[in-house]
Amino acid sequence: MLNIRQATAEDVPTLHSLIQEMAEYEHLPLLITEQILTNDGFGVQAKFRVLIAEFGGNPAGYAIFFDSYSTFQGRSLFLEDLFVRPEFRKNKIGRALFSRVAAIAIQENCFGIMLHALDRNELGNPVLQEDGCYVPRQLENCLPEGQCIADCCWSRR
Amino acid sequence: MLNIRQATAEDVPTLHSLIQEMAEYEHLPLLITEQILTNDGFGVQAKFRVLIAEFGGNPAGYAIFFDSYSTFQGRSLFLEDLFVRPEFRKNKIGRALFSRVAAIAIQENCFGIMLHALDRNELGNPVLQEDGCYVPRQLENCLPEGQCIADCCWSRR
Numbered sequence: 212m213l214n215i216r217q218a219t220a221e222d223v224p225t226l227h228s229l230i231q232e233m234a235e236y237e238h239l240p241l242l243i244t245e246q247i248l249t250n251d252g253f254g255v256q257a258k259f260r261v262l263i264a265e266f267g268g269n270p271a272g273y274a275i276f277f278d279s280y281s282t283f284q285g286r287s288l289f290l291e292d293l294f295v296r297p298e299f300r301k302n303k304i305g306r307a308l309f310s311r312v313a314a315i316a317i318q319e320n321c322f323g324i325m326l327h328a329l330d331r332n333e334l335g336n337p338v339l340q341e342d343g344c345y346v347p348r349q350l351e352n353c354l355p356e357g358q359c360i361a362d363c364c365w366s367r368r
Numbered sequence: 369m370l371n372i373r374q375a376t377a378e379d380v381p382t383l384h385s386l387i388q389e390m391a392e393y394e395h396l397p398l399l400i401t402e403q404i405l406t407n408d409g410f411g412v413q414a415k416f417r418v419l420i421a422e423f424g425g426n427p428a429g430y431a432i433f434f435d436s437y438s439t440f441q442g443r444s445l446f447l448e449d450l451f452v453r454p455e456f457r458k459n460k461i462g463r464a465l466f467s468r469v470a471a472i473a474i475q476e477n478c479f480g481i482m483l484h485a486l487d488r489n490e491l492g493n494p495v496l497q498e499d500g501c502y503v504p505r506q507l508e509n510c511l512p513e514g515q516c517i518a519d520c521c522w523s524r525r
Contacts, residue, residue, distance in 0.1 A: 239440050242441050258437045
């Protein structure tokens with residue numbers, strides 16, 4: 212039922228729709244276009260990598276991540292987005308996407324995955340915590356846009 | 369007096385010493401070695417870029433940054449470290465390093481620079497604010513290691 216695969220340039224329209232849904236959820240304006248996504252994600256020097264989750268053949272979610280670095284600990288991945296469409300939730304798709312990114316992190320000798328947790332992510336934050344992410348209970352680091360985030364880290368150790 | 373230049377593999381011993389000083393300032397254990405820095409920063413697929421600041425011919429500070437991405441806004445740089453040795457402070461070296469990274473961000477069509485501000489950085493945070501970074505007044509997002517950080521963004525707009 213669930214298939215997770217690397218995205219290609221042909222997935223850009225689907226990906227843009229999914230990011231649009233994510234932006235609506237986060238109440239943020241979306242400045243990025245399909246053209247920008249194509250150039251930055253699927254060109255010669257790609258700035259990010261994308262996994263697409265399909266459930267019953269339909270696009271159900273995605274993960275976007277890129278290389279990150281800590282001068283104290285070395286290589287890591289930064290998980291920019293992990294999103295599952297509302298109608299596909301409760302099928303452990305988010306956890307499967309996260310596990311796939313974690314497998315890549317381990318394969319590439321990263322110490323862990325960095326990410327931001329959003330305060331109103333009531334579904335995702337407990338999953339992250341169960342998987343060993345440190346998520347502060349109170350997310351009090353509020354940005355001018357009104358979103359409150361916390362830096363989290365899933366460590367392979 | 370002040371010279372800012374791109375680091376090469378020959379700078380790794382100096383760079384490692386500077387990172388060691390930064391780690392002592394942040395009370396964090398340094399896991400990274402000269403060998404890891406050489407492999408990850410100066411190999412075929414470098415994970416980060418380094419600027420070295422020399423003042424009167426002596427290594428005075430450094431900046432380490434890498435490509436970052438926002439699915440809402442597009443390309444950015446993540447400024448991982450910006451450090452000036454205590455004896456070289458008050459010479460606007462930090463601001464010069466920051467300006468150089470900002471110039472690269474503009475040149476590479478980035479929307480801005482992402483960074484973490486540390487709560488006890490009494491010298492650096494006001495500089496960032498003067499340069500237009502948003503730094504929350506209260507940095508309440510504390511990690512288990514005891515450091516309190518805030519996500520900041522310098523935007524070219």
